[in-house]
Amino acid sequence: MRSDAGPVFSREFLSAYISGYADGEGCFSISIAPRATLAVGWEVRPSFSVSQNQDRAEVLQVLKAYFGCGSIRPDRSDKTLKWETRKLDELVGRVVPHFVRYPLLSAKQLDFERFAIVCLRMADGEHRSRLGLISIASIVREMNPGGKRRYNADELWSSLLRKQVKG
Amino acid sequence: MRSDAGPVFSREFLSAYISGYADGEGCFSISIAPRATLAVGWEVRPSFSVSQNQDRAEVLQVLKAYFGCGSIRPDRSDKTLKWETRKLDELVGRVVPHFVRYPLLSAKQLDFERFAIVCLRMADGEHRSRLGLISIASIVREMNPGGKRRYNADELWSSLLRKQVKG
DSSP states (O other): OOSSSOOOHHHHHHHHHHHHHHHHEEEEEEEEETHHHHHHEEEEEEEEEEEEEEEGTHHHHHHHHHHTTTEEEOOOTSEEEEEOOHHHIIIIIIHHHHHHSSSSSSSSHHHHHHHHHHHHHHHTGGGGGGGHHHHHHHHHHTTTTTOOSOOOOHHHHHHHHOOOOOO | OOTOOOOOOOOOHHHHHHHHHHHHHHEEEEEEEEOTTSSTSSEEEEEEEEEEEEEGGGHHHHHHHHHHHEEEOOOOOOOOEEEEOOOOHHHIIIHHHHHHSOSSSHHHHHHHHHHHHHHHHHHHGGGGGGHHHHHHHHHHHTTTTTTTSSOOOOHHHHHHHHHOOOO
């Protein structure tokens, strides 16, 4: 009767499928960068992204529709497209609950769990205090050791330990 | 009560998860190579494989257990591990039915469909006749055009069109 439509997949199928896809192609990352305008001197930026070759980007559209957030754009580092969300309310309200309910089966789950803890602490505002940021930075340091680090760890630690910030 | 066990996932969760994972990391490939000992002169070898970095190879164990076949070994081309099955009865009996029931959401599904047709034709013995092999080679030619071709297409076609083989 619906010859114009593709197959219809259940929400449960999509949920598990997306976790499987993200286990291979997804990236939970948290960058910490100097930001002079912030009292604590550093900005914490969590991101969940999934990359795919441009010729098979259909799943990125599925991800965008499923989570109801994020944007798709070319990845500057290579010839892929990337769906990404960086907004804390979307990460805490949509991404984290999904992967709690439909967990990853590989060791990437450990990265997700650290990512989730940092997002939840940020939702409580902990990244705005020195002690909270030290705690967050300790967690981030354990994440994805093979990945590219966007900040100078020594600089971060000496700054946090030196800085006179309320917290 | 089962503090020693990890979380228990339903078969439906695993099925959808595996399709999602395979959409990113899986590869349906068919090689056609000269084989003088075969009457038709060429051997058709289908393979389904999934690769992963060695530090996150848990999902390859899940795949091996789920499909109940295949083997895991280092990929010669890079620093990954690869789970792979090449046996026709396993491909026809386990892999193809899985992806028929739990399809891929990206354009890789088209590769799977061509792969499935070739496997089913091989199960009927069509790869042993010249006309059957011509038909199979026509399908293989459409698969994964970005991939590495393991045979010389001109050589295959001229051989098949020239060869006097029953078929």
